[in-house]
Amino acid sequence: MKFFVAVVLAVSSLTCFGASQDSPATAKIEPTEHTFVLHNFHTESGVVLPEAKIVYGTYGHLNAAGDNAILLPSHYMAEMHGYGWLIGTGLNSGKALDPTRQFLITSELFGNGRSSSPSNTPEPFHGPRFPVTTIRDNVEAVYQLLTTELGVKHLQAVIGFSMGAQQAFQWAVSYPDFMDRIVATSGTAKTYGHGIVRNESEINAIATDAAFQNGEYTTEPVKGIESFSLVWTGWLYSQEWWRRELWKTESPKATLAEVIDNYKHNFIPNADANNLILQMRTWERHDVGTTPGFHGDTEKALASIKAPVLYMPSATDLYFPVGDARYEAQFIPHCTLLPIPSLWGHPAGAGASPEDEAFLNQHIAAFLKEPAPAK
Numbered sequence: 001m002k003f004f005v006a007v008v009l010a011v012s013s014l015t016c017f018g019a020s021q022d023s024p025a026t027a028k029i030e031p032t033e034h035t036f037v038l039h040n041f042h043t044e045s046g047v048v049l050p051e052a053k054i055v056y057g058t059y060g061h062l063n064a065a066g067d068n069a070i071l072l073p074s075h076y077m078a079e080m081h082g083y084g085w086l087i088g089t090g091l092n093s094g095k096a097l098d099p100t101r102q103f104l105i106t107s108e109l110f111g112n113g114r115s116s117s118p119s120n121t122p123e124p125f126h127g128p129r130f131p132v133t134t135i136r137d138n139v140e141a142v143y144q145l146l147t148t149e150l151g152v153k154h155l156q157a158v159i160g161f162s163m164g165a166q167q168a169f170q171w172a173v174s175y176p177d178f179m180d181r182i183v184a185t186s187g188t189a190k191t192y193g194h195g196i197v198r199n200e201s202e203i204n205a206i207a208t209d210a211a212f213q214n215g216e217y218t219t220e221p222v223k224g225i226e227s228f229s230l231v232w233t234g235w236l237y238s239q240e241w242w243r244r245e246l247w248k249t250e251s252p253k254a255t256l257a258e259v260i261d262n263y264k265h266n267f268i269p270n271a272d273a274n275n276l277i278l279q280m281r282t283w284e285r286h287d288v289g290t291t292p293g294f295h296g297d298t299e300k301a302l303a304s305i306k307a308p309v310l311y312m313p314s315a316t317d318l319y320f321p322v323g324d325a326r327y328e329a330q331f332i333p334h335c336t337l338l339p340i341p342s343l344w345g346h347p348a349g350a351g352a353s354p355e356d357e358a359f360l361n362q363h364i365a366a367f368l369k370e371p372a373p374a375k
Helices: 002-009 135-150 163-174 193-207 210-215 222-236 239-243 256-266 273-284 298-303 322-329 346-350 354-369
Strands: 032-042 048-059 069-071 103-107 155-161 179-185 309-312 335-337
Touching (some): 032 135, 048 135, 069 135, 103 135, 135 163, 155 163, 155 354, 163 179, 163 273, 179 354, 193 210, 193 222, 193 273, 210 222, 210 273, 222 256, 222 273, 309 322, 309 354, 322 335
Parallel strands (some): 069 103, 069 155, 155 179, 179 309, 309 335
Antiparallel strands (some): 032 048, 048 103
16 A cells, blocks of 8 residues: 555555555655764763764755755654655656755654664663653754755755654754744644553553563564554544545455554564654654743744744644644744645645645645745
8 A cells, every 4th residue: 555655664665455656757766875973962861872873865966055955854663765755856746846956855763773773772772771862852963964964054944744743843943044944744843642642552562562571672572563553553544534444545455354454464564662662752752842942831932933834734633633733833923724634644644645645745835935924
């Protein structure tokens, strides 16, 4: 299923029930992979990592002025291919972003198994001893990447889906003059109580597997990861998506039992349990209001955002409900709130259906062309 490929893992090689392929224009565009190393990286927890790595991809080239860059920060357990639904070349691609005109950077979150993570960091920070990294930690690391390694002086935009949207909002608060625009799809500036309950239930599903051994496992706690996957799947789409059996739009012969079994066993293949938990901790602890200087006042932090914001919650998202987006939008000075009219729940924010993808690209492209508001 395309939605499984592009949204859940964003790994181009994964297939599910005979996944549909990207359009020819999109399929030909591959990012170039890089790794940025930070030495003695100070995390918000107080832990200093002697060496922290950020894996990232680039499309296109930075211009001489250093100002044609757009940042696309990754979502949960994703890697650098997570924004193919936005990227194409030529006027007729139907995509909002074009690497022949723009320099696109797709950064990967700490904890995804490629950037510094519990699974790939040596002692004394291996496994459960890896510090909980915040969204702000990730933003700070990528800021150093952009300014010191890539020579980016200013961003045209930060565009993020899900945890990428969390990062987009944090960029707008932490570095309010560094970008022209923000686009946030299926994600909020703070994780509220209901989202924390969901994350904790998924963490608990892993931790209650005896094989987990408080994170000191020698073999993956497979049963716990399967339980985690089922809990996650129950929140992924809208209730109506399940009632209408919309998985059949791309896999007409798949039964409900097959869909459930597939998510149980193949949701995130080869996942590491500590990595899964680390990124859920990152997700649930996010709040722009805890940015230094705002003293926990989320509304004040939102009001400090200078860049125009295109805020695109999914109308049926159970992870980041549209009501939370409506609440936050009223405090952002230059905000266009545009819910995605979709039954595809959370993944609608990454173009889960052809209609979602067209809606996102149309409105994001138009937003990027709008004149900047008067200062």
